[in-house]
Amino acid sequence: xxxxxxxxxxxxxxxxxxxxxxxxxxxxxxxxxxxxxxxxxxxxxxxxxxxxxxxxxxxxxxxxxxxxxxxxxxxxxxxxxxxxxxxxxxxxxxxxxxxxxxxxxxxxxxxxxxxxxxxxxxxxxxxxxxxxxxxxxxxxxxxxxxxxxxxxxxxxxxxxxxxxxxxxxxxxxxxxxxxxxxxxxxxxxxxxxxxxxxxxxxxxxxxxxxxxxxxxxxxxxxxxxxxxxxxxxxxxxxxxxxxxxxxxxxxxxxxxxxxxxxxxxxxxxxxxxxxxxxxxxxxxxxxxxxxxxxxxxxxxxxxxxxxxxxxxxxxxxxxxxxxxxxxxxxxxxxxxxxxxx
Numbered sequence: 172x173x174x175x176x177x178x179x180x181x182x183x184x185x186x187x188x189x190x191x192x193x194x195x196x197x198x199x200x201x202x203x204x205x206x207x208x209x210x211x212x213x214x215x216x217x218x219x220x221x222x223x224x225x226x227x228x229x230x231x232x233x234x235x236x237x238x239x240x241x242x243x244x245x246x247x248x249x250x251x252x253x254x255x256x257x258x259x260x261x262x263x264x265x266x267x268x269x270x271x272x273x274x275x276x277x278x279x280x281x282x283x284x285x286x287x288x289x290x291x292x293x294x295x296x297x298x299x300x301x302x303x304x305x306x307x308x309x310x311x312x313x314x315x316x317x318x319x320x321x322x323x324x325x326x327x328x329x330x331x332x333x334x335x336x337x338x339x340x341x342x343x344x345x346x347x348x349x350x351x352x353x354x355x356x357x358x359x360x361x362x363x364x365x366x367x368x369x370x371x372x373x374x375x376x377x378x379x380x381x382x383x384x385x386x387x388x389x390x391x392x393x394x395x396x397x398x399x400x401x402x403x404x405x406x407x408x409x410x411x412x413x414x415x416x417x418x419x420x421x422x423x424x425x426x427x428x429x430x431x432x433x434x435x436x437x438x439x440x441x442x443x444x445x446x447x448x449x450x451x452x453x454x455x456x457x458x459x460x461x462x463x464x465x466x467x468x469x470x471x472x473x474x475x476x477x478x479x480x481x482x483x484x485x486x487x488x489x490x491x492x493x494x495x496x497x498x499x500x501x502x503x504x505x506x507x508x509x510x511x512x
Contacts, residue, residue, distance in 0.1 A: 201492075202353045206288075206333050208484055209326070210278030213271050213291065215468075216475045220268035224472050230264055231257030233474075237303050240310030245300070252301040270294060288330040295330070299323035302474075308373075314383050315374040315426065316392055316462035318478040325481035328366065332357060332488050351441075354488040364437045367489055371434035371451075378427040388419040389462075396464040399472070404464050411461040429454060441491040448486050455482035 199207065224230070235253035238246035256263045274294065277287025299305060299321050306313055306321025313319035334357040337350070350356040354363040382388055393412035397405035415422050429450065436447025459465060459479020466477030 202333055202335070202356060205329075205353060205484060205488055206278055206284060206335070208487075209291075209329050209333060210275045210287075212326070212476065212480060212484070213278065214275035217268050217271035217275060219468060219474050219476075220264065220271060222471055225264045225268070225474065226261055228257060228260070229472065230474075231260065234302055237307075239304075240307070240312055241304045242309055245304055245309060249301055249304050284335055288334055291330045292327045295323045295326035299327070308377070311380055312382050313377045313380065314389075314392060315377050315430065315478075316383075316389060316458055318463060318466075319377045320370075320373055322475050322478045322481055325478055325485065328370065329481065329484060329488065332363060332366070332485075334358075349492065352437075352489045352491055354485075363489070367437050367485075368434050370485070371430050375427040375430035375434065378423045378430060384420045384423045386417045386419045389415045389422050390417070390419070393462055396462060396467070399470040400464045400467070401469055404460075404469065407461050408464050437489055444489075444491050448490055452483050452486045455479050455486065459483075 219225075231253045234256060235250060238249040238253070241249070271294075274287050274291045277283040277290070280287075303321040303323055304310065306319050306324065307317075308320050313321075332354040336357050338355075338357060338359045351360055352363070354367075357363075358366075377383070390412045393408045393415065397408035397412070400408065433447050433451045433454070436444050436451070438444075439447065456479065459477065459482075463477040463479055466475060466479065467473035468476050
């Protein structure tokens, strides 16, 4: 359902901060705010990609490491990409960083938001394959604490779910209820819920992989995350590692159970869905801080903030809409107001 202001230019609509901005742009609705948050993450990626260390062999070595344990159809292109980048480090890294900067700017500018979101899907899936080795899913080493199924695929998923299109907003009967959450507006509620179910169920599956069930599996992961971090952040990861020492199986089972409950949460009534989504957001934040050490962005040697912020953004895209809200109108046949993206 398109969200549109129904008052005249410059007047305030019920529930809106302002119907139109002074410059004539529509005030951002909930989907537009999430689009801007996604653009901000692309901007952060660009800034991290411009770091001096990314113009050294360390970057190509980081790419090559994603090949470990993967089948040939994944590892061979990853190795080829790492070698190619290693021979032309300055040019390729500058290009990668600039692409991500352009994606951020394109999402931020309304006239190019569709182009930028479409390009971000293509770019993110390329990075997921050639830069992340499909997140280690086929290598048997993927861990939701470490960022599985890979941050890049979450960028692509969010671009699809935040696409500025309202499914059936022109031809649907006027009495149809509005979309139950933002992610449903572009692909419909059944498809959006199915994508949520698949995504979180895959995290439950990864949590139970042998590498994560090992007695010291999660302990070692948190200990490694503390390396090179500021003392306050390293202390959090180290305390988490100490808590999980020799508890790999139990911790993996608990995580898998939580992910499974979260996976079915969007099928529950709104009040119960909000509760499970709140659990998802808290769990994602805890993983991002303790397990991923904020994605290592404070070490000067990482290219993205990892999966934590993206999972939180995904939660917000599925947060149940209020049952009462500002009046809306459908389609392009409306005589007043402007449709928001």
